Amino acid sequence: MKRYMMIFLVFLVGMLAACGGETTTKEAGTSKTIKIGATAGPYSDMVTKAIKPQLEKKGYKVEVVEFSDYIQPNKALAEGSIDANLFQHKIYMETFAKQNNMQLSEVIVVPTAPMGVYSKKFKSWKEVKDGSTIAIPNDPVNAARTLTMLQSEGIIKLNASVDPLKASEKDVTENQKSLKFQPIEAAQLPRSVESVDLAAVPGNFALAAKMNLLDAIQLEKMPDLYRNRVVVNTKDLDKAFAKDLKEAVESKEFDTIIDKEFKGFGKPEWMVNRK
Template sequence: MRKKLLFVLTTLSLALFLSACGGTTTGTSISSTNKEAVPNDKKVIKIGATAGPYSDQIRKGIQPALEKKGYKVELVEFNDYVQPNLALVNGSIDANVFQNTTYLENFIKEHHVDLTGVIPIPTVPMGLYSKKHHSLDEVKEGTRISIPNDPTNEARALGMLQKFGLIKLKPDADVLHASEKDIIENPKKIEMVPLEAAQLPRSLEDVDFALVNGNYALASGWKLTDAIKLEQTPKNYIIVLTVRTQDKNQPFVKDPVEAYQSKEFNELIDKEFQGFIKP
């Protein structure tokens, strides 16, 4: 009887030991496999974009192309110029489409993050809009013009006002980083009203003119032909598809790049996004 009991206890202990070993081995294998597979086998892409034309480009041109390759595309829309990069840095999204090269460089320097613009995309130009006036000839003393309040687009707006002949900046002012402090001539005593870019369309109820980023103008239901003047968009202000630098060579980045470079996407821009500045 004692031998039989000893045999049963020994067998039970051995079974428990083998079971524990088996569980540990299996768990390690799954964990290791997942860590290696996620970057290369990623099939869900989360792309952030500001509401408007860049989101529309993704829905109509990029998403269908990626779905043909087996991806599931999740579009996340933002209403400002800060959250899309923060979401990219913390991994909530995999890429974003909203910023130009100059803004990206300034954001990287200010926030000490490692992001990369991998490809320029068709960009809608900034424009001068008004609900009260039809020409720059109607600018008079004390005219109020709302402009973006982020440093990159403020400099961009001031550069446009200088080209329109309404103000003059210091000769040594950096056109990519100019601010109101760089204005040396303002003969019409124009009052600048800095606002968040997304608020500019609504500001037209209270100001004479507004320099509005193209994506927000179109998102408000305006047409590019509604603008009194449109920007001749410089290279530094062309929008770029942005990713974490560590991901720039991953397939889930290369595939969207190919979609933006495709013949089908180019034809979509010609058909539905006329007036956009092509890279």
Template sequence: MKKTLLGLVLILVIGLLAACGGSDNEDSSSNGEGEATKDIKIGATPGPYSDMTTKALIPGLEEKGYTVEVVEFSDYIQPNNALNQGDIDANLFQHTIYLENFEVENEMDLTALTTVPTAPMGIYSNVYNSIDEIEDGATIAVPNDPTNGARAYNTLQDEGLIVIDENADELKVSEQNIVENPKNLEFQPIEAGQLPRAVESADLSTVPGNFALAADMDLLDAIALEDMDDSYRNVVAVTAENEDSQLAKDILEVVESDAFEQVIDEEFEGFGKPAWMTE
């Protein structure tokens, strides 16, 4: 009798343990097929790249079993600090040049995983409706920081308004590198964040895409849009340590998918596509 009771108790205990184990496995499942939940955080700044993360990137990652939280940052410093510290798993807000400079200045090892479609700089005007209408001596507001300033002058050259010294570094072009200015444009360097307002005070204003969108400007209202170098396109960044991780591979697969490009075409009109997407 004692042996029978002992046997029943052992069976009951084993059954309970098995039930607990099964419950734990179900709780850790992300899709009902036994795969563990993959909870990740992606950092972004408020605006188009937070929207791009939400609308174009997250749906594809969710299909791969990830649960994704977007963490928004109000400046361009904390997203990389958080990535470096492991508080987030990736971020989308910066271009390659900014990332590389930030790494050096802050002794970090981060990696640009892939470039994504990016809002280009535009030449905006309330005075002229086309480049051909621009008159001699027109005033034009340009960014006073080196990176955006170089973009502005390169864009003006692309539109035939100035000629830049062919020996100048394309990424470091400034007003001093202008060798021809046939329309005698008068340049007004100001902070990039003020360039949307400068459309009211100057004949023309070269406005970086992120500042244009923040000011509710329509990219397609520009009389010319920048033919952007890929160095200025925003990137999805991860730590160098995770460059070859499964998450990195999955992000690449999502960004390179037809579904991602379709969302870009439908939701982000005027955004310039990187070279890999147009080849």
């Protein structure tokens, strides 16, 4: 009986050791997976070329999910089908979250394609003739950005009592070139370059239309609130993957790829000011 008992105990210990070995192997071999959504074009490219490689070095399996509009990336994030997204600036994020009862938070601000004033007729503001027509975005946020950009160049002046983020054509108090403003759907602005004297084109639409940012006669000195950011659900902000995302963007390798592959993109303050 003792012999059989000893055999049973040896068998039992062996089974427990085997189970313990399987658990250790499984835990050690567990892969970290992260799904990042981005609009097709430059920001999908940024995730693929500049962020994904840095996360893979940390052991992540990265899946890039492309979207063709500005609605689905946040819906997918809230539903949990992606872990993070990259496509929106602060004002859009906060407005969308409020309107859709979502809790969204930014992880880090990234280099962003600035709005630019483009022309087939003029190469500089000095050449622009009085009374020229400039096509501008017809949505309030981008229209205000355009007017603020023109004011920074001294082309117009806005009412000093008006919040620049909410400025509209009626707030223009001085118009040095007597410009005529023609509001147009933002997505149509790249095409308008062919038919109007000047066109203020948001960076994402300019790149989607294969325009060279460096061809602009003026590029926006973009404040950080208009730069795109990596965004997660607020409940995930302190999770390891969010911190690793932040570190990936802060890496020297990310900076090097931006300089090489994303010429004309304006860098956020934290990149410009870091030593």
